[in-house]
Amino acid sequence: MKNAEIPETTESIGKIPVGELLPQKGKFVMIDKLNYLDETRVSSSLTVKKNNIFLDGDLFSEPGIVENIAQTAAARMGYIGKYIDNSGVRIGFIGEIKNLAVNRCPRVGEKLTTTIEIVNELFSTLLVHTETRVDDDLIASGSMKIAMTDIESAE
Amino acid sequence: MKLKDDFFSVIETSPDKKDYLVSLNPRHEIYSDHFPGNPVTPGVCIIQMIKELASLYTGRKLFMRHASKIRYFKVINPTEHERINVSLDIVPGENECRVAATVSSNDDTFARLSLDFGYTVVIR
Numbered sequence: 001m002k003n004a005e006i007p008e009t010t011e012s013i014g015k016i017p018v019g020e021l022l023p024q025k026g027k028f029v030m031i032d033k034l035n036y037l038d039e040t041r042v043s044s045s046l047t048v049k050k051n052n053i054f055l056d057g058d059l060f061s062e063p064g065i066v067e068n069i070a071q072t073a074a075a076r077m078g079y080i081g082k083y084i085d086n087s088g089v090r091i092g093f094i095g096e097i098k099n100l101a102v103n104r105c106p107r108v109g110e111k112l113t114t115t116i117e118i119v120n121e122l123f124s125t126l127l128v129h130t131e132t133r134v135d136d137d138l139i140a141s142g143s144m145k146i147a148m149t150d151i152e153s154a155e
Numbered sequence: 156m157k158l159k160d161d162f163f164s165v166i167e168t169s170p171d172k173k174d175y176l177v178s179l180n181p182r183h184e185i186y187s188d189h190f191p192g193n194p195v196t197p198g199v200c201i202i203q204m205i206k207e208l209a210s211l212y213t214g215r216k217l218f219m220r221h222a223s224k225i226r227y228f229k230v231i232n233p234t235e236h237e238r239i240n241v242s243l244d245i246v247p248g249e250n251e252c253r254v255a256a257t258v259s260s261n262d263d264t265f266a267r268l269s270l271d272f273g274y275t276v277v278i279r
Contacts, residue, residue: 028188028197053185054156061156062206062219063199070199091190094198097225105218142222154191 006084008038013079018044021078022071023091023153027053030067034075035113042076043115044068048108059105065112065140069130070094072114073146077126078153089153092146095125100142110134124148158200159207166238172212175241177204181233196231201266204241205256209272212245213252217272220251225268236260250274 014033022029031044046068048055054064078089106112113133120127125147132140159165162183167176179196186194202219210217231239244255251273258266 023190024188025191026188028185056156061203063156063203066202066222067197067199091193091195093195093230094225094227096227097222099224100222102218102220102222151193154193 006037006039006080009036013037016079018071018075021075021082021089023074023078023089024071025154027051028067029071030054030064031071031075031114034072034079037076037079040118041116042072042118043113044072044075045111045113047111048106050108052108055108056105058108060107060110060112061105062102062140065102065105065132066094066097066100068112069114069116069132069140069144070146072116072130073126073128073144076116077146077148090148091151091153092148094144095147096143096145098143098145100140100144102140103138106134106139112139119143156203157207158203162200163204165208165211168211173243173245175208175243176238177208177241178238179231179233179236181237183233186233194233196233198225198227198266201227201231201258202268202270205243205254205258205268205270206272208241209243209245209252209254209256209270212243213247213272213274215274217252218275219270220273221271223269223271225266225270227266229263229265231258231265236263236265239265 035043048060081087116128116130246253256268
């Protein structure tokens with residue numbers, strides 16, 4: 001991926017339906033929109049709704065938080081594939097998670113903002129450091145490795 | 156989210172409740188979205204499965220407060236691998252338990268997880 005060609009984006013990126021950037025579909029989509037993207041960072045937001053599949057009662061469970069983080073990174077790769085290097089939106093997987101601390105589970109109605117910093121990008125593997133917050137409250141932080149495949153996402 | 160008896164079922168449990176033979180349900184609705192035409196067991200659902208099985212062992216509801224290390228080696232296609240083995244190495248403490256888990260089949264190791272869980276509400 002040619003990082004040098006990634007322009008800094010702000011408002012316009014939030015208007016792209018995230019379904020176009022992700023291989024995950026339907027109820028498994030765990031971000032509402034991207035907020036920001038540049039060469040080294042990407043940020044997404046998600047408001048927890050009552051019908052979210054990751055709810056435990058009215059709490060958004062830890063696996064849901066992890067999926068939100070993974071999809072924030074995936075949406076960045078999808079954006080680059082779709083709009084920058086024309087490689088398309090491809091299926092990716094979590095390869096590794098390290099030292100991920102979860103402080104609490106967000107409640108229905110709360111809005112998560114996940115901010116990812118790219119630590120390393122090598123071939124089809126992205127190593128990121130991530131922080132998820134509700135307002136100023138740190139919900140989760142840690143490191144994750146995402147591996148991209150050659151399999152194109154279904155439309 | 157509760158996956159047991161829906162997304163997966165426990166077929167066999169070892170007497171010490173540390174080794175499980177689990178069947179996956181390839182018809183679960185999650186697979187139509189993850190991914191359309193290419194069903195793969197989501198890595199986060201493996202985390203949830205470990206949490207639910209560790210909860211059977213401890214008899215308590217658990218909250219994953221820390222994932223020291225999770226590695227996914229190979230994806231699980233639920234139509235190819237309807238049955239998988241989950242083995243747990245659990246160190247229960249007063250306020251938390253540490254779980255080292257391996258998810259495998261006869262030929263493959265799919266994932267290894269080192270997780271710390273806090274106890275929340277006791278399951279009634």
